[in-house]
Amino acid sequence: MTHSYDLIIVGGGPIGLACAIEAQKKNLNYLIIEKGAIVNSIFNYPLYMTFFSTAERLEIGNIPFNCLAPKPGRQEALEYYRNIHRYFNFNMNLFENVNQVQKLENSLFKVITDKSIYEAKNVIIATGFYDIPIEMNVKGEELPKVRHYYKEAHEYAFRDVLVVGANNSSVDAALECWRKGANVTMVIRKTEINNRVKYWVKPDIENRIAEESIKAYFESNITEIRENEVEIETPEGKITIKNDFVLALTGYKPDLSFLEKMGIDLSDDELKIPTYNAETMETNVEGLFLAGVVCGGMQTHKWFIENSRIHANMIMDYITLK
Ligand SMILES: Cc1cc2nc3c(=O)[nH]c(=O)nc-3n(C[C@H](O)[C@H](O)[C@H](O)COP(=O)(O)OP(=O)(O)OC[C@H]3O[C@@H](n4cnc5c(N)ncnc54)[C@H](O)[C@@H]3O)c2cc1C
Numbered sequence: 415m416t417h418s419y420d421l422i423i424v425g426g427g428p429i430g431l432a433c434a435i436e437a438q439k440k441n442l443n444y445l446i447i448e449k450g451a452i453v454n455s456i457f458n459y460p461l462y463m464t465f466f467s468t469a470e471r472l473e474i475g476n477i478p479f480n481c482l483a484p485k486p487g488r489q490e491a492l493e494y495y496r497n498i499h500r501y502f503n504f505n506m507n508l509f510e511n512v513n514q515v516q517k518l519e520n521s522l523f524k525v526i527t528d529k530s531i532y533e534a535k536n537v538i539i540a541t542g543f544y545d546i547p548i549e550m551n552v553k554g555e556e557l558p559k560v561r562h563y564y565k566e567a568h569e570y571a572f573r574d575v576l577v578v579g580a581n582n583s584s585v586d587a588a589l590e591c592w593r594k595g596a597n598v599t600m601v602i603r604k605t606e607i608n609n610r611v612k613y614w615v616k617p618d619i620e621n622r623i624a625e626e627s628i629k630a631y632f633e634s635n636i637t638e639i640r641e642n643e644v645e646i647e648t649p650e651g652k653i654t655i656k657n658d659f660v661l662a663l664t665g666y667k668p669d670l671s672f673l674e675k676m677g678i679d680l681s682d683d684e685l686k687i688p689t690y691n692a693e694t695m696e697t698n699v700e701g702l703f704l705a706g707v708v709c710g711g712m713q714t715h716k717w718f719i720e721n722s723r724i725h726a727n728m729i730m731d732y733i734t735l736k
Pocket of ligand 1: 424425426427428429430447448449450451452453454455456459460463464465466467510511512513540541542543544545583705706707708717718719720721
């Protein structure tokens with residue numbers, strides 16, 4: 415028998431959980447389906463990362479997030495969101511992947527997962543953007559020494575490490591690896607470190623580059639990766655340097671084809687912004703909503719936990735009003 419719900423929430427990240435809290439408050443019969451562990455993206459963050467937000471800005475459901483340090487780290491965030499589940503006892507299936515969401519003629523949705531099929535009157539897509547790395551499309555990118563996710567520095571100690579990019583992930587990785595004894599080089603497309611880099615970290619990386627502890631090539635691109643070296647196009651011409659690992663932290667993108675398959679229209683430009691009503695978060699498909707960072711399309715810096723927690727209230731107010 416197919417289970418039927420008022421609402422299915424795809425994704426058990428902070429914003430999916432925030433939606434479930436609001437659904438619970440409104441007595442909706444809901445289910446969260448999450449393909450990995452609870453808050454799987456945060457689970458996959460670098461082990462020692464620090465959020466740019468203060469703890470209270472990561473709170474959901476008005477449950478206090480206690481943190482002694484000025485900003486919380488990954489471990490504390492995992493602890494906090496696990497406690498959120500202990501408190502609200504969500505109706506949630508973990509390690510179940512949603513493959514497809516189809517609108518039926520009776521206006522219900524059929525949600526097909528790798529384990530089951532469900533029906534729902536409404537569906538929220540809160541799938542984030544952290545599952546698909548933006549590739550550099552250079553020769554050698556497929557080598558095992560090229561990593562699109564960074565976990566911790568130990569493996570890179572006493573090795574030649576090239577870090578690609580100048581955003582928070584790249585800068586954190588470059589500094590951590592250098593502090594654990596790696597010989598770090600950065601390749602940066604633009605002329606300077608990104609202005610979005612955490613304000614207390616930016617002077618650190620700039621000073622390490624100025625003193626040449628970390629070598630940085632600005633206005634430069636990797637052109638080829640080989641087993642023991644990489645080739646970089648710099649303003650002074652092509653150079654080849656010794657290399658053991660490439661940390662290509664060049665960003666991530668939402669699964670846009672997943673959205674398109676459900677009938678959600680995306681903007682024609684390179685930003686691929688999904689179509690939704692900014693007051694209700696309903697997409698061009700009636701009853702199908704977006705919440706969290708997925709709303710930004712390729713503009714992955716537009717939405718984050720701080721400013722998208724509100725989507726949960728907006729959606730639930732609208733669903734219950736309908
Ligand atoms: C390193 C890093 C640091 C950050 N620091 C901050 C910060 O300080 N402050 C802040 O506000 N934001 C920060 N962000 C951004 C913020 O963490 C993310 O925006 C946040 O995780 C977004 O929550 P979300 O619920 O929209 O998406 P996510 O947390 O990405 O959750 C989406 C969930 O959907 C699941 N999923 C995806 N596809 C499927 C599917 N087909 N079926 C079932 N489940 C699926 C995923 O496994 C995932 O658990 C940071 C991001 C990164 C990468």
